Amino acid sequence: MQKRRVVVAMSGGVDSSVAAALLNDRGYEVIGITMCFNISEYKRKKPGCCSVASIDDARRVAYKLGIRHYVLNMQKLLEKLVIKDFCSQYLLGRTPNPCIICNQYLKFGELLRKTDVLGAKFLATGHYARISKSKSVFWLYKAKDFRKDQSYFLYRLSQKQLSRVFFPLGQYSKDEVRKLARNFSLPVAQKAASQEICFLPQDNYREFLRKRLKQNIIPGEILDQGGNPVGRHKGIAYYTIGQREGIGIAKGYPVYITKINHKKNTITIGRREDVFFGEFMVKDPYFTYKPVKNKIVLKVKIRYNHKESEARLIPSGNKIRVEFKKPQFAVTPGQAAVFYDKDKIIGGGTIDKVLG
Numbered sequence: 001m002q003k004r005r006v007v008v009a010m011s012g013g014v015d016s017s018v019a020a021a022l023l024n025d026r027g028y029e030v031i032g033i034t035m036c037f038n039i040s041e042y043k044r045k046k047p048g049c050c051s052v053a054s055i056d057d058a059r060r061v062a063y064k065l066g067i068r069h070y071v072l073n074m075q076k077l078l079e080k081l082v083i084k085d086f087c088s089q090y091l092l093g094r095t096p097n098p099c100i101i102c103n104q105y106l107k108f109g110e111l112l113r114k115t116d117v118l119g120a121k122f123l124a125t126g127h128y129a130r131i132s133k134s135k136s137v138f139w140l141y142k143a144k145d146f147r148k149d150q151s152y153f154l155y156r157l158s159q160k161q162l163s164r165v166f167f168p169l170g171q172y173s174k175d176e177v178r179k180l181a182r183n184f185s186l187p188v189a190q191k192a193a194s195q196e197i198c199f200l201p202q203d204n205y206r207e208f209l210r211k212r213l214k215q216n217i218i219p220g221e222i223l224d225q226g227g228n229p230v231g232r233h234k235g236i237a238y239y240t241i242g243q244r245e246g247i248g249i250a251k252g253y254p255v256y257i258t259k260i261n262h263k264k265n266t267i268t269i270g271r272r273e274d275v276f277f278g279e280f281m282v283k284d285p286y287f288t289y290k291p292v293k294n295k296i297v298l299k300v301k302i303r304y305n306h307k308e309s310e311a312r313l314i315p316s317g318n319k320i321r322v323e324f325k326k327p328q329f330a331v332t333p334g335q336a337a338v339f340y341d342k343d344k345i346i347g348g349g350t351i352d353k354v355l356g
Helices: 014-025 052-065 075-091 098-117 174-183 205-216
Strands: 005-009 029-036 068-073 122-124 129-134 137-142 220-223 229-233 256-261 266-270 276-287 296-301 309-316 319-329 336-341 344-354
Touching: 005 014, 005 098, 014 029, 014 052, 014 122, 014 174, 029 052, 029 098, 052 068, 075 098, 075 205, 098 122, 229 266, 319 344
Parallel strands: 005 029, 005 122, 029 068, 220 266
Antiparallel strands: 129 137, 137 344, 220 229, 256 266, 276 319, 276 344, 296 309, 296 336, 309 319, 336 344
């Protein structure tokens, strides 16, 4: 009987390498693909996701496992679909999440098309998440290891994508994955995890924006809660809601950014209690199965490292109004708001406007 063929997105890290090893061990015909972003400004002083060193690591793992391995140049698509949006959002005073866009269009868009070209039905990655089928519907769930769970970044995967994706690490903890890497004798077993955005050298987004958008980033006024000027900022692209460091204003107490107005090119500061918000609007809502048409109470997560909190969702045209039971810190336009029913993702969208 011919082995089922699966393509594995291999970044050269421990997680994707173990994903490939697990599927290979389970009898699949595994083909590894590594995405390459070879623009000169992405080169790093230290190894990271998609660096030349990481591509070499992926190759070494593929050799160890005895599987085919290809490197795919994704430079143009990264520029068009991810980086362009990343830069434009910061100019609008928003804080984007490029990993969500990359997952939707590159990892589970373009790589699925390459999966077809290679004659494989399935694509696997090293994400910590789970997929389960109930009747004819595929649902995305949190990983077993809630500390490593990455379902937040995957909420926009469609039914078609979910039906063709494997997350082999969803049932494992990070410690268990490290142990598996050692058991498989993978050459990356001791490699440190990478938490950075792949196209940011040294994870410095401000330096990246400065090089890309220097002429479009204009200094402006810093306002207090009463709308009075209290200082100058270096350009709204360098700031985000809830930021405390780098503001340069001495008030005798810690100050935080509470609002960014790109039309007036101003940022507003206040005390920590001024950064808690209870209501906001979500645009471009996406639902794993059926859209929410009536009021519903779910848990909502407003950024990756935020603990989801109970909220009421109220459909309003092509947007969703979210009302938290308890105000949350730094609700930030541009970030994703993801809706959970216990550990199952119902949907999500982009935070558009804070209401109060």
